[in-house]
Each structure stands twice: as structure tokens, then as C-alpha cells.
Amino acid sequence: MDCFRLRGFFLELIDLAIKHPGTIGFPCSKLLKDMVMRNETFISRIKGDYTGDSTEYRLNEAGLKMHWRVDSQRRFSCTISGDQAKDYPFFVAEARQLIKKYGYERR
Numbered sequence: 001m002d003c004f005r006l007r008g009f010f011l012e013l014i015d016l017a018i019k020h021p022g023t024i025g026f027p028c029s030k031l032l033k034d035m036v037m038r039n040e041t042f043i044s045r046i047k048g049d050y051t052g053d054s055t056e057y058r059l060n061e062a063g064l065k066m067h068w069r070v071d072s073q074r075r076f077s078c079t080i081s082g083d084q085a086k087d088y089p090f091f092v093a094e095a096r097q098l099i100k101k102y103g104y105e106r107r
Contacts, residue, residue: 001074003043009102010035010042016095017059022088029060046076064088069106077106 010031017028026032034042049055049070057066063083070076080095099105 001047001070001076003047005102006043006046006076007035007039009098009104012098013095016098017091020088020091020094022091024084024087025060025062027060027064027084027088027091031057031059031066046070058082060084067106077104079106 014028014032014035017026017032021027046068047070052069052072054067054069057068058064059066059080064080064085064087065082066078066080068076068078078099080092080099085092
């Protein structure tokens, strides 16, 4: 797993959130905090996941979620979902395209 590439993905995701803030707030407030204040811990948590299970991560402090997993071949994949996905339609659409661009679609 390439940690620099993973960091780049999350930084691009934050950039999308800045461009498409939605109607009820910033879609990636928690991700922004984790990348700025706990970058190494956040990336290490993903890198150190050997369970193969899906992990729910809140992108904001409410109901916009990313589900991610690291498979047995150490490949990261994710999807954007949650109760608030409908409140951030442009961000979610662009985020899904970004996930495809990086090849992080759920397997």
C-alpha cells in the first residue's frame, strides 16, 4: 500500500469538499481535522488494518460516511455513503469519480 498515494487521495477529497461544500456545512470536517492534526495516526490506522473488514469512517461530524477496507492483498478500497450523502450531491458525485481515478472502488 502506497501511503503517499493514499495521502494524495485524501487531500484531493478535501479539495473537492472545499469546492462543493453542500447546503448544510463542510462535508469533510472530520477528515480535514484528522489529516491536519493526526495525519500519521489516520494513515497508520489504514495501513495497519489486517482484518479485511469494512470500517465505517465519518467524513464530517454527522452522517456523511466513507466505508473503507484493506483486502488480503493490502489493497485499499472505499465508498462514500450515509444519511447525508443526499445533502452533498455534487461532492458525492465528484468523490466517487475520484475514487475511480485512484482505483479505490470497492471490490
